[in-house]
Amino acid sequence: MDEFSRKVSRYVRSFGATPRKSYLYRAIYRAVASALILVLSWSGISAPALAQRQPSTPGTSIQPYLDRVIQEVTEFKLSNGMKFIVLERHKAPVVSFLTYADVGGADEPEGQTGVAHYLEHLAFKGTTRIGTENYEAEKPLLNQLDRLSEQIKSSRNPAEVSKLQAEFDRVEAEALKLGKQNELGRIVEQAGGVGLNANTSTDATRYFYSFPSNKLELWMSLESERFLDPVFREFYKEKAVILEERRLRTENSPIGKMIEAFVGEAFEVHPYRRPVIGSTEDIRGLTRQDVQKFFETYYAPSQLTMAIVGDVDPKEAERLAQIYFGRFKEKPAPPEVTVVEPAQTKTKEVNLTLDSQPWYLEGYHRPALSHPDNVVYEAIASILSDGRTSRLYRSLVEEKKLALAAQGINGFPGNKFPNLMLFYALTSPGRSLDDLAQALRTEIERLKTEPVSAKDLDRIKTQARAGLLRSLNSNEGMAQLLLDYDVKTGDWRNLFKQLDAIAAITPGDIQRVAKATFTPENRTIGRIVPKA
Known part of the structure; x- marks a missing residue:
């Protein structure tokens, strides 16, 4: 099971839908777990330090x-x-x-x-030496397959297509025999x-x-x-x-x-x-x-x-x-992505009627990973959707029972360029998408109108420190994080410098970024409506 799958499994277990429960809950568990894994895996980003939950000793400095x-x-x-x-x-x-x-x-x-x-x-x-019995014999067959494929695409004669396809299948079988x-x-x-x-x-x-x-x-x-x-x-x-x-x-x-x-x-x-x-x-x-x-x-x-x-x-x-x-010979640098997404000026909506349980999505444009406010966005994501102590879980799942799951992703669908902060939720049976949307909006608005408490801010800062420590225990995790920060921010050292930036976050920073980001004109809404 990959890290995203483990993260989702932990989250799904956190709202009680374990496989030992009734048939209904087992079905919900499978649906939520599969869908969340899919959403998370498509984001293609490494789990940031703030997204980790790990105990830490208060007051202990990890800087040494x-x-x-x-x-x-x-x-x-x-x-x-x-x-x-x-x-x-x-x-x-x-x-x-x-x-x-x-x-x-x-x-x-x-x-x-x-x-x-x-x-x-x-x-x-493979290569010309790995994955082949005889590359000199295999190469002309691979080239012949390319020619036959183009001929099949361009032909409008069914009889000719059938003949070409038969030849293609024969050549492909020969090529596969030579491959290892x-x-x-x-x-x-x-x-x-x-x-x-x-x-x-x-x-x-x-x-x-x-x-x-x-x-x-x-x-x-x-x-x-x-x-x-x-x-x-x-x-x-x-x-x-x-x-x-x-x-x-x-x-x-x-x-x-x-x-x-x-x-x-x-x-x-x-x-x-x-x-x-x-x-x-x-x-x-x-x-x-x-x-x-x-x-x-x-x-x-x-x-x-x-x-x-x-x-x-x-x-x-x-x-x-x-x-x-x-x-390896040096090559010219490839073309860079220079397209800049224009600022969104009005709420956008996507509504799909599908054979599915009702889902609600809400996304807001935010800057890239390299932006100085990245740690503030990570803090916001932690406050809203990091486990059972998060506001979305407590409000939407536990108290109002509007959702079976409510979560957020920072840096979707990537974070090298300006991207989205995405929230999504699966409604509880008998509850409406409109009620769920309003409850989600209420929690988002709170960030703009109420300063985050010192207790909540200290919690996410502790989680950030613990999360980085947890990442340090994994060779694979550290390889991923070092490269992500090096390529996307220009220096792998920024991975470690982020703790200073996190420590400096104030309630005013949370409110400032929330007010600038969570506006109606910057909002995109998605609804999956079940077929009648």
Whole structure:
């Protein structure tokens, strides 16, 4: 189970819908858990420190510990522009690796939505040496498949299409016989590696796994080969997999449909409005040449940052990085996203009538992660929706019993660029969406009119400190956070500096940001109305 799933499971358990309850509650549990996992996973962001709940000793300073961690971080950059961040910690003979490609759904060309996610799938298919029995024999077959696919698309003669499809199927079967499926995964597993996976978001594509510490050079070899000499084999087989993924996550999912429609309404011009998985039409239209061109453009060395966290010698890591990743040739920087979303001037609404329980969503535009007020937005999210002590849970779920679940996400659908603070809730049986919306609005308005108490503010500051400490215990978590802050804010040290900024938050800051953000003209509303 991934971190988002664990977070959602904890949250769903917090309102009492455990699997041991009645059939109705079991059904609610499944519906809420599945939908919340879907919403959270699409945000594609790391869990911020303020979103963690962990006990902490009041008055205890964690700064000395943080200072020691900072001193254990080494960074270096190769002449081709590739950057490495190494955190040395010798608690266990394990090292976690994360390759962060600074390219996601927001960077895709018009008409090619989903290409970044497609590339992520194909990055596991191997190279000219890994994943093949005989690449010299396989290569012409892969090229022949591309030609046959284009001929099938362009033909209007059913008999000819049938003949071409038969030939395509024959050639594809030959190519698959020459391929060695999942060879990369087998190599990693046989060497003791775990957690081989990747994810694509609006902002970035991340590739990660862990190895025993004596396999540092093997990781250098495998990961450098993967992006130096990729072969995008099994392209057409993978297209069917991705289309099925879209069908399950969006077309057959009420909340999936709503999220896609909601984001498309909230953003008018910024590429955040497009689905990361891509539209069905665009996925069907993508070619292997499209993926290759996207890779050559956006996977430049300057766009790749690697984190190595665990039982590792930084000097040895740098020596091996020069040998393996130093082979990459420097490339021009790819095009940047320059589109600026205009300020919203009126309330927007999306209403979908679907075979679903009623859901309510409400989103507000907010600045990017790098903005000085980011910690204030995180504080607001914590006050409103961080667990059982949050205002939304106490008010909407416990006291008024309007909702079975009520939660918020900061930085949706990404946080590299200005984004949304999103709130969503699943109504209790027999309660109306209008009553739920009004109750949510009441809690939001309180932030503007009533100063947050010193007790509430101290609570979220304690949670922030504890959350960062909790992240420090995970090699994978630290790799993720170091890279997110380094790429999106310009310096991984900002991860640790945020505690000073959090400590400086005042009730006046909460009110100032709430008044500027939570206005009717900045609001987008989404409703899923059940079919009669």
